[in-house]
Amino acid sequence: MGMSVTISAARAQDAEQILKLQYLCYQNEAELYGDYTIEPLTQTLDDLRAELDRGHGLVARLGDEVVASVRGTVDESGTARIAKLIVHPRLQRHGLGGRLLDAIELHFAGEPAARRFQLFTGHRSEGNLRLYRSRGYAPVSAEQIGPRLRLVTLEKEAAAEVYAASA
Template identity: 70%
Template structure:
């Protein structure tokens, strides 16, 4: 009998496991762009702990193992910035990334009144771009960061809560 993956709020106790998973997951991005100095690979444990305290961080667990994570925060105008969606390589292509993204969207809309969602990815990160487009994100900007790297911004509006007609 297999275990199922659960998604929950990350705690400070998860920080080290999230950072290790982040390092593993962003190796492919670093390889694509030929840049192993990208922020996800250089982030410190203290910086990650600060993010845990300030924003919304979710983890996906298979038993007690952290196999995925995503982070988000909402600014004053209601724009939720979603970042560092990671899924362990052996768990990819099973819908977990989409599950995490939907979970953070729901949380940020319900608890922090997000009106729209924004995320960033690299122009050559085809898997990421496919996932985000499939989940309703549209490209709104591209910024050339360096000769080898352009950052793509994608956004979508927060879904409106369903309204139910009162019945007498």
Template identity: 80%
Template sequence: MGMSVTISAATAQDAEQILKLQYLCYQSEAELYGDWRIEPLTQTLGDLRAELERGHGLVARLGDEVVASVRAEADEAGTVHIAKLIVHPRLRRHGLGGRLLDAIEQHYAAGARPAAKRYQLFTGHRSDGNLRLYRSRGYEQIGTREVGPRLTLVTLEKAA
């Protein structure tokens, strides 16, 4: 019998595993855009820990191994900024990203302060799998921002 994946709040003790997984997961994005200086690949452990303290993070575990994660932070206007949804390459396309996205939204819908009015996230314009997932969950494109000659960020949003 196989193990099941469990989702729980990320703790400071998870930060190192999250950072290693983040580095692994963003290799494909760096290759897609020809840029290995993207922020998820240069983020420090201290920066990641600070993100977890400011907002809320979730991890998905298979046994003791962190195999997926997502982080979010709400601003004063009620916009929940969701970031760095990552799933280990060997577990992609099994619904884990969607489960994490639903779980982080539910956290903010269940009384976190400030109250969520909308959820917002972004991804690269060539990241078709990401765009497909977000659109399937009700996110709509609200803007784009060119950040380099090869990368345009697509911002998507949905009402809470």
């Protein structure tokens, strides 16, 4: 009998596992763009801990192992900025990324309620773009970061009933 994946709030003691998973997951992105200096690969443990303290993080666990994670913040305009959605390579394409994305959106539907959700990915990251579009995100801008990388920002409005209920 196999174990099931559970999603819960990230804890301070998860930071090291999240960072190791982040390093593993962003190898393909670095290879795709020919740039191993991207921020997810150079982020320090202290920086990650500070990021978790400033916002909210979720992890997916298989037993005691952190196998996926996502984090984000809500700014004063009501925009929830979702970042670093990662899933262990052996568990990709099984719906876990979508479950985490849904879970962080649900979290940010609480107080203070987000009016919109925003995230970004590289222009060649077809799997990410496909996932985000399937969840209702649409491209709103693109920024050239380097000779090979253009970041695409995608956004969607929060469901009207979510922020109307909090008004």
